[in-house]
Amino acid sequence: MAFGYLAFRTGDGATNRLVSWQGTAATFADTTVQPPTTHAYAALTWHLNGRLGAGSGPVRVTPPSS
Numbered sequence: 001m002a003f004g005y006l007a008f009r010t011g012d013g014a015t016n017r018l019v020s021w022q023g024t025a026a027t028f029a030d031t032t033v034q035p036p037t038t039h040a041y042a043a044l045t046w047h048l049n050g051r052l053g054a055g056s057g058p059v060r061v062t063p064p065s066s
Contacts (some may be wrong), residue, residue: 002045002053009033010040010058020046035063 004022019028021042033039040060045053 003048004046005053006044006046008042008044031065033061035065038062040053 001015004020005028006020007018007028009016009018017030018030028043030041039062042058043049043053044054047053050064
C-alpha cells in the first residue's frame with residue numbers, strides 16, 4: 001500500500017520534483033507551466049519502508065494557448 005506520492009516534471013532540459021504528498025489523493029494540478037511548452041510528467045509511489053514503487057510512464061502534456 002502506498003504511503004504517499006512523488007510527482008515529477010521534465011521539460012526545458014531539466015527534471016524537477018514538483019510535489020510530494022501523503023495520503024490517498026492521486027491527483028495533482030500543475031499551475032506553473034506556460035503554453036505552448038510540452039512537459040512530461042511521471043508519478044512514483046513511496047511506501048512506509050522508504051522504498052519507491054514503480055513509476056507511471058511519462059505522460060506528455062502541452063497546455064493550450066489562451
